[in-house]
Amino acid sequence: MSSSFGGYVLKKIWFIQPLITNYTIPIFAELGKYVHLTVIYSPVDTRQGFGSKANVVIPGVKLIEVPTWWPPFGKIGMVQRGLIRILKNTQPDAVILFANLRYLSFWSVLAWCKMRGIPVFPHGHGLYKKRNPGFLWKTIYRAVLWLSTAYICYTPSVAESLLRLGLPEKKITVAENSLVNPFPVLPEEKTGKENGILFIGRLREGCRLDLLISAVARLRTERCLDITLHIVGDGIDAEHFKSLASGMPWVKFYGSIYDQKKISDISRQCMAGCYPGNAGLSIVHMMSLSLPPVTHDDMVAHQGPEPSYIEQGVNGILFSHQTSDTGLVSALHAIFDHPKQLRSLQVGAYSTYKKLTEPSLAVRFVNIITQAKISSEKQ
Template sequence: MTVILHIQPALPRYRIDFFERLSQRYGPTMKVIYSPGSLGALTRPVSAKWAIAVGPMQRLAGGLVWQPGVAGLAVGRGDIIVLSGNPRQISTMVLLVRAKLNGARVVWWGHYWSSTSRRWRQLLRHLPMAVADAILFYTDNEVDAFLAEPIPTRDRRIVAALNNGINVEEIRNLRQPFIAAERENALLFIGRLSAKAELELGLQALALLRDKAPVLHVIGDGDLRTVLQVQARKLGLGESIVWHGALVDEARIAEVANRCLAFMYPGEVGLSLIHAMAYTLPAIVHDEPRRHMPEIAAFRAGETGLSFARGDACSLARMIQTMLPDGGRLEQFAAAAAGIVGPSFTTEDMADRFEALITRMTEASQ
């Protein structure tokens, strides 16, 4: 009986439905090994039979990390080990070597690039990929980019993607039809209030619009919340920003999202984009795809929203001023968003794609 082990540094809420779907397909042979997370409302204890908690991640010198209880996991011939693609996790590297020596098959699941990627970091990630039996990227775009590289060993490995997404079933029932004339003159930001989000740039853009600025609904929390609230007051935006805090109840998120005309994320967007597009919200994001997370693959400039010059508050203000009054164009963007997130970038499609990968690996080993 083939065992499938997923090694995860944490188990955020948005991953639970994906693993639950895999558990329904593979039964007790599928397990997820994870450490307690530190993502605030996004992480919580999980009681599912497929979830096995180990010790918290331990920081080592030089930016390296050790995950207790992982390096010595029992792995045997024919087992499939899905590793979280971070070469800084030394425990994962030890398990990778042991798995290969014991005849297990290894899936390296990670980014081809991320918003902080540099070329040397990409090369570092390619080293463990070279001994994996399959490489699983977050998006189809990353597969295309990887296969375009002159990497001699790539042709012997299976390369696939999940199109990383969220559970949209509840959202489909909660979202309202996008009719621009029936919505507030309002933007939505959803995500952690961290440096990566660059929300201060969004506040600067709204201040430039003065009395023409839309209301900004902020769903999320983080280390910078107090700093951002102080900045908003200094910019004279006290009445224009609604701070909802970290919401995990989808019905409460829907109440806010259904009022808004568009989604704005000034910084390095990831799954927040997928969440907003699931509500069919047009998006405003910056124009450098490699300085986003892989989920930017769902965005089409001029089709699902507009992009502004990265780091430029004036450019962002112009995009807001250009896009929000044009109801017809907003509705076209919304329809395009619905055509992308729903067919893919969902946990249902992710599970289908993962099952297809396992089938390919099984057939290749016969």
């Protein structure tokens, strides 16, 4: 299998990931339609709520599972074992590599590809989580870019975090991290009679589901609003949150749902989405359902850079991270209190989703690799 993008034929691509999740499976499946794709990954503890599955099969994609060695002294120096040995036995057209700089295997793959002339593209968050990166981080990322063909950023905000340090623009590109929902909900399908708030994500430390439960409880008692909270997801802290909602029949836990049609059906009861803690790709999922996401405004604190897609009052609402309790209550109340503004937010959320997924993330990857290969041959 091979595909021609811009007149250049790609055949084999490696994609090295720390794990395979439910949201990455469709991306790999689509990418496998264009190229011979090999995904190398490690197993994960499913209790974390990632939705990683054992014995996963992706049609048209070769999967190689390798163990990850974790050092006893902390979370620096991890190694996905066997990557160089596998590299020696193949010659891919390109390698996309998850950019976790704490992995020794990240650096070994970068160096190996550099020495062998294999185009390699780290894919990551850059420095968006660093409030004041200085000379050391600038030096480290300059080394990453020197070893790389190009660094693929999750979002434009990630690219900005690197460009602010004066790193070479020609080595920095963006493939907006997104997911394609096969069962989206269009804005015109919203009736205006919905009374639900939808949470989608892992039930973990930092998701602040407790804050959302408390906020909805206050709105029900203090404002007499008939709100139902719908929670889709699982994780290590699931039982803790269920205990907090004991005696609250208006809080509905659905657990992990892998059927996107079911999630879409649940969302039709909702007017907005909310991730009160440190969010990530759930923001895009909510937008695909015409649910304007509500989350806090401290972008550096978020789990991923995807909340930067939110434009205040255009496609979602950001509340102050410093006054989370009152800020979230006010944000949710505003949604119920201003139906015309809500309608505009729903339209804006879905419009953003369409912009992020046309073209799809898989096509963006192939376009970036193709353009880099063409540019290198012209030099």
